[in-house]
Each structure stands twice: as structure tokens, then as C-alpha cells.
Amino acid sequence: ETGVTQTPRHLVMGMTNKKSLKCEQHLGHNAMYWYKQSAKKPLELMFVYNFKEQTENNSVPSRFSPECPNSSHLFLHLHTLQPEDSALYLCASSQDEGGGGQPQHFGDGTRLSIL
Amino acid sequence: GQNIDQPTEMTATEGAIVQINCTYQTSGFNGLFWYQQHAGEAPTFLSYNVLDGLEEKGRFSSFLSRSKGYSYLLLKELQMKDSASYLCAGSDSNYQLIWGAGTKLIIKP
Numbered sequence: 267e268t269g270v271t272q273t274p275r276h277l278v279m280g281m282t283n284k285k286s287l288k289c290e291q292h293l294g295h296n297a298m299y300w301y302k303q304s305a306k307k308p309l310e311l312m313f314v315y316n317f318k319e320q321t322e323n324n325s326v327p328s329r330f331s332p333e334c335p336n337s338s339h340l341f342l343h344l345h346t347l348q349p350e351d352s353a354l355y356l357c358a359s360s361q362d363e364g365g366g367g368q369p370q371h372f373g374d375g376t377r378l379s380i381l
Numbered sequence: 382g383q384n385i386d387q388p389t390e391m392t393a394t395e396g397a398i399v400q401i402n403c404t405y406q407t408s409g410f411n412g413l414f415w416y417q418q419h420a421g422e423a424p425t426f427l428s429y430n431v432l433d434g435l436e437e438k439g440r441f442s443s444f445l446s447r448s449k450g451y452s453y454l455l456l457k458e459l460q461m462k463d464s465a466s467y468l469c470a471g472s473d474s475n476y477q478l479i480w481g482a483g484t485k486l487i488i489k490p
Contacts, residue, residue: 270423306482307482308385308479308480308481308482308483309424309480311477311478322477356424363476366412366431366472366476367429369414369426370426370478371426372423372424372425373423374421375423
């Protein structure tokens with residue numbers, strides 16, 4: 267499925283670097299999500315945007331900073347990350363936030379490694 | 382608290398049937414989703430149940446019992462390409478998804 271595109275696919279960075287993850291959806295959806303996926307753990311919801319407004323911040327450390335300039339694009343800005351932040355970061359979108367039965371559509375993720 | 386439980390790993394034989402179970406505890410309930418995730422790829426939507434009973438989609442079926450807080454995903458006529466992780470997610474009263482850790486399904490010839 268190419269409806270949700272994430273770049274880069276892989277990222278290796280040092281703890282003092284600044285980088286950004288990008289997500290773009292071509293599905294005309296109004297809600298976008300950032301998740302963290304670590305091995306053998308449930309998906310952790312980080313941020314939710316609905317109609318460009320942030321509606322959820324699940325106690326995420328400030329070294330992660332989201333940005334949603336429009337309904338089609340979502341960024342995750344990274345700064346002074348820790349080794350435990352190494353994980354797969356998934357972006358998803360859905361028609362709206364909430365509304366039972368609406369599936370979320372995921373991108374392939376960015377595999378992030380912190381040195 | 383909110384919790385989703387599913388087995389960590391299962392093994393089945395090509396051509397056989399396998400049932401992946403999921404039990405859930407959520408604050409309120411607005412349905413249950415199943416997703417498939419191949420290694421290195423995006424999770425993809427398989428099914429959604431909000432009423433009790435069985436929903437069939439080709440080789441895959443999903444069952445829900447709201448009174449028991451229980452669901453299962455049934456895969457028939459297993460193919461090698463069905464080797465993947467299967468994620469169970471419950472929708473709570475705020476329509477937030479509570480995710481299980483996933484069940485890795487290994488298909489052997």
C-alpha cells in the first residue's frame with residue numbers, strides 16, 4: 267500500500283544530532299498519528315493530529331517534537347535522543363480521529379538507531 | 382487498566398487452520414481490530430468487529446464475544462505468505478486503540 271509514505275526508511279544518528287522524520291498521506295484523511303514500535307512490545311501511541319490540531323500527546327519526552335503543517339503531512343523532529351529511543355517509528359492516518367470502525371492506514375516506518 | 386493479551390508466537394503447517402486468540406480489557410469498548418504485519422513492512426488492516434459473532438473474509442475470519450472480552454482471528458488454508466505478525470487492537474471509549482504486542486505466526490511447509 268502506498269497511501270502513506272514515510273522517509274527516510276532507515277536513520278542512524280548520534281545522541282547530539284538533530285533530524286526529522288517525514289510522513290505524507292495521499293488518502294484524503296483528516297487524522298494522522300505517530301507510533302513507536304519496539305521489539306515484542308505493543309505499539310505505543312505518541313501523538314495524534316486531527317484537522318492539523320494536536321489532540322493527543324501521550325507523555326512523550328520533549329526530545330520528540332511533532333509538526334503537522336497540513337492534513338497530508340506530518341513530521342517528527344528529533345533532538346538529543348537516547349539509546350532507548352532506537353525503534354521503528356510508524357506513521358498512520360485515518361478518515362477522522364475516532365469514529366468506530368475506521369481503520370488506520372500505516373506507512374512502512376522509519377527504523378531509527380541511536381548510537 | 383487497559384490491556385490486550387495475545388500469544389507471542391505460534392507455529393502452523395501450510396494448508397492447515399490456525400486460530401489466534403486475543404483477550405482485552407478496555408475502558409469502554411468501541412470495537413476490535415486485527416492487523417497483519419510482515420517483517421519490515423507496515424501493519425495492514427484485516428478486520429473490525431464491534432458486534433458479537435463471526436465475520437468472514439475469504440480465508441480469514443474474526444470472532445468477537447463482548448461478554449467474555451475475547452476475540453480470535455481464524456486463518457484457513459494457510460499459505461507461506463501468511464507468515465507474519467498479527468496485531469490485535471481494542472478501541473476504547475475515546476476511540477483510542479489499545480494494542481497487543483502481536484502474535485508472530487510461523488508457517489512450515
